[in-house]
Amino acid sequence: MRFLTKEFQVKQSTITIISYLSNTLKRIAGWTA
Numbered sequence: 001m002r003f004l005t006k007e008f009q010v011k012q013s014t015i016t017i018i019s020y021l022s023n024t025l026k027r028i029a030g031w032t033a
Helices: 002-032
Strands: none
Touching: none
């Protein structure tokens, strides 16, 4: 059970990082355009 929770936390943090990066890229693209 602990392993599953760890897996879930890793997925959640990965999703958070990816969405943060994509938002940053969109902002940069908006500034460039």
